[in-house]
Amino acid sequence: MATDIPTLEQMYIDSCKRRDILPNTEILSGFFKAEVKKSCNELCSLEIILDYLEDIDVPPLLDVCATIETSEIEAVDIRNGPSCSLNGECALSLMRAFNQKLRAVDLQDSPFGKDFLRFIPRELSQRGLACQILNLRSSHFRKLNMAGKFMQIHTLNLDFSTSLTSFLEDCFTCMPNLICLSMCETRVANLWTTISALSKLSCLVELRFQKWLCCNGSASPSASSGGNLEDQPDVGLPISCTDIGEQLTDTEEETYLNPGTDEEFGNLFSFNNIAINQPVQSMMEDSSDDSEVDFSSNWREFDYTDLLANLSSGWNRQVNLQNEVSSGASLNQKEESLTGSFGRHIADVPLKYTPRHASPICFEKHYREYMIASLPHLKVLDNLPVRKIDRERAAVTFSQYFEYLPYNRKHKESVVSILHKREIKETRSHIQSKNQKLSYSYGNSQYFYTRSLCAAKVGSSAWPFLHSLSVSGCDLGDGSRSFRPRQFEYHPSLSSLMVFGTLDGEVVVVNHENGKVVRYVPSLGAMNSVLGLCWLKKYPSKLIAGSDNGSLKLYDIEHLPPTVTGMYLGAGSITFDDFDQLTSVHINSTDELFLASGYSKNVALYDISCGRRIQVFTDMHREHINVVKFSNHSPSIFATSSFDQDVKLWDLRLKPIRPCYTNSSSRGNVMVCFSPDDHYLLASAVDNEVRQLLAVDGRLHLSFDIEPTRSSQNYTRSYYMNGRDYIISGSCDEHVVRVCCAQTGRRLRDISLEGKGSGTSMYVQSLRGDPFRDFNMSILAAHMRPNSKYEIVKVNLLASCDNAKGYSKSQDSCPSNSMGG
Known part of the structure; x- marks a missing residue:
């Protein structure tokens, strides 16, 4: 007589007996529920809630994992809630043990296991995971770096990861099958680095950085609703902006807006329901100054009538869909169009739309158009379908407000190709016919090849090389010290020299290429913060320095001692009347x-x-x-x-x-x-x-x-870069420097400054373009925290840096934002 094959439940109980451990009732309940689903001809899935497990419960469960691989269980879902105290290593070993059966993994911060989501993102990034859906909500990682293998994942949800600010350039190359990505209420802000990272996702069709909701919860046309998005009529904003292919009830909407309990967290990401209940393939076929801004509270609720009025008047900061409504259309025409398209009359009931949990990137002007133009395979953005007319308008907006490559180059070229053309002296007319003639008045100038090389290098990466100017080599008699720069100027004729004045009244001449101090002038109580600096042009060793207490001096660095070890006697300086x-x-x-x-x-x-x-x-x-x-x-x-x-x-x-x-x-x-x-x-x-x-x-x-x-x-300062080709602009309430074409105004890049550690962005106090090096600049920046110190950050747009270092040194100066260049 054949012996009965033991059930998974019995195998688990036997393993517990061998280890002298009491079986976990929640695990037993999970096996029982899986059997019930199987008997009802439902998807036979096993759910494991980590909150109910202790470290001691994991080994016997691991013993049955190999059997689960060959069992009739079709999928395993794992999630944790706010009360999880399981060790991070135990949790990861359990996830990996289920292998190809692992379907959805829901992880969020746990106040009881403090190492849980500090340990897990690091391990996940290094080794990957075999799940199909990953919901990861953590406040412990700032820069996304998913380097391990995620070959099965098609849905990634990072909503409410409030410390996440940016990505490494190749962080998504390990996810070749990713279809849906959500990053609501993160701190992602830079359009250029974001697109550079997302462009590696060839299968991405749905993306969101905010969640548009319709207060009446009616369904919206979307990528998974069965319609052809490309052919949908131009009807302005869709009737509703709920999630893909589903209708939110009042309870579900409240759950999304106020996540908290275990049950609520499981409902946060609507992609879950799509991916679990529908095959992935069908989804593809259906788809054709010292304070930080609280971005989550800046949107307001509005109705459809208000929307049309505001869109026509250019209300672009709160709604980035102003091009959806043509300026000549009347409200009645729009109502008729909507009624015909969706088979319902909406004139009697104003529809209200609310964008929720917007990340800072959503506040960028022309955000939606930039995303659509840069991601040609995208079908849904922020719950709104991307139609053919949206793509056409996005292309026009992109060409009007953004510069794809420097000097109006339309196509990326390799540096080797450009150098080869220069060596064989290819005629400029032939080159221009391939690159489309420049819009610049000096397009036929002798600088053509130089600008082509710059365009190739700047276009190779959205992550420029940034590093803090580290000053050393000055013997001050009291060992090494840290300067607190408040103003700086490049030398007009010597490419290696820079002078900066400090909040303490010092004047420091430094070789900014190697960080060595060339000359140092202490304040000796004669000066306060140095706000004015200017080099003489015909006499390159001389400069004027002025402080906020009115002191004005001319220094000749040739007559200053290279180091100061004793009393400064004022040699090599002239004093002017105070101002x-x-x-x-x-x-x-x-x-x-x-x-x-x-x-x-x-x-x-x-x-x-x-x-x-x-x-x-x-x-x-x-x-x-x-x-x-x-x-x-x-x-x-x-x-x-x-x-x-x-x-x-x-x-x-x-x-x-x-x-x-x-x-x-x-x-x-x-x-x-x-x-x-x-x-x-x-x-x-x-x-x-x-x-x-x-x-x-x-x-x-x-x-x-x-x-x-x-x-x-928000005091703004702007200077020229590359002669008068580009301008760089930064403001003291923001952590970004904008690079714009001085001929057209189009934006080329935004450079984001980030401090070391969570929530330590930096603001721009001042900046200068390097007069000798194209697409190089220096930024005087300070951390967005009390008693922060200024530092000079050097930026090279021609060199890429995958992982720019944070700029951090404990600093104790109090920012003065308003005055000085």
Whole structure:
């Protein structure tokens, strides 16, 4: 007589007996439920809830895992809740033991097992997992690096991983079959690095960084609803914005908005239901200053009527779908279109839409269009279907507001190919016919190959190389010390030199290529924060330094000792008359005169050779003058910018009683500077209002489309880079530097600054383009925390860095955000 084959339940009990362990009732219950499903001809699945397990329960369960592989159990689901205390290694060994039967894994932070989701992301990233669905909610990882094998995974949910800010470039290459990805309420913000990482996902059809919901819970057309998305009519926003192919009840919506219990967490990600209950293939076929912003609270509830009105008036910050509604369509026409498309009349009941749990990336201007244009296989974005008309409009928007590659290159080329063309002296006309003729006026210039090489290198990675300028080699008599830079300037003729002034009144000349101090001047109580620095052009060893207490000095670094070990006697310096509350100094093109401005309406003119103040021009503005700049070529022309919202151009030959012209912004002006050829003036006002003026008469040439933050303290500074080809702009309430084409205003890249550790983003205090190296710059940045210290971060857009180091040193300065260039 044949012996009966023991059930999984019996095998588990036997294993517990051998180990002298009491069987876990929840495990027994799981086996029983699987048997019931099998008898009812349902999907025979085993669910394991880690909250009910202790470390001692894992070994006997592992004993039966090999049998489960060959049993009639079709799938194993594992999840944990807030009360899980299981050791991370035990949990991972259990997940891996189920192998190909592992279907869904739900993991979230556990207050009782503190190492659980610190240990698991690291192990998962290194070794991978065989599951199909991974819901990972953790506050313990900031940069996603999934390097292990995830060959089976088709759905990844990282919602509410509130420390997640960015990805490594190749973090998704290990997931060749990933179809659905959700990252709601993460801190991901950079469009360029995000797209660079997501572009590795050739199968990705559904993506979300926020969740659009319809308050009445009606179903929406989507990738999995059976319709052809490409052919759907242009009806504005869909009738509802619920999840893919399902209708949220009031209870389910509340669950999503207020996750908490074990049961609630299991319902967070609607992709779960799709992937579990529908084959993956069918889904593919159906688819054709010191504070941080709380992004989750900035959206407001609105109804359909409000939406149409706001879209037509360009309300783009809160709804990035303004192109969905044509400017000439009336509300009645839209209602008729909606009624015909969806078979229901909605005129009597205003439909309300609420975007929930938006990540910061959703607040970027033209976010939706950028995503659609950059991911050609995407079918659903933020629960909204991507139609043919959406792609057409996205392409137009992308070409209007973004630059795919520098210098308007349309296609990526290899550096080797460009060098080969240069060596064989291929005719420029032939090259331009392949690359589409440049829109720049200097497209036929001698710089063609240089710009082509730059375009190739910048286009090779969205992750530029960033590193903090580490200063060493200065013997201060008290061992090594840490400087607190507050202002800096590149040398105009010596490519390796930079000078920076500190919050403590020191002036430091440094070789920024090797980090060695060349000259050091202590404050000795004579200076406070150094806010004004300017090199002489004809005398490259000399510079002017001004501090906020009004002190003004000229230093000759050739006559300064290289190190300071004793008392500083003031050798190699000239002292000028003080200028009270100084914020800015600048020298004219002949090195004869310099100007000083500050917290007043006046500007002082100094004679460098005589070492004295010549004149004070009074009441040049209605409010204090933040920055004064001489032109680069005319020794008598200078510009001023003031918080009275005016930028003015002056001529010393006219004894500046009245300006040559005045140009006004809508906010107070923080910065103004001339382009290297003096063709333009670049004016930066509070909260990202950046404009380029024609220097000859002050007419507006270009207004850069940078999204404001609605903060009156968001002081913006902008400078030129690569001559006058590009501008770089940063603000003191934001951790990003924007690179824009100075000819078209199109955005080329955003450079995000991140500190070391969770929640330590950095803000931009000041910045300068490197005058000798294309697509290189330095940024004066500080951490977004009290008592943070400034540091200089060097950026090279031509070199990629897969894992830029965090910029961290304990720093104790108090930021002063408003004044100085």
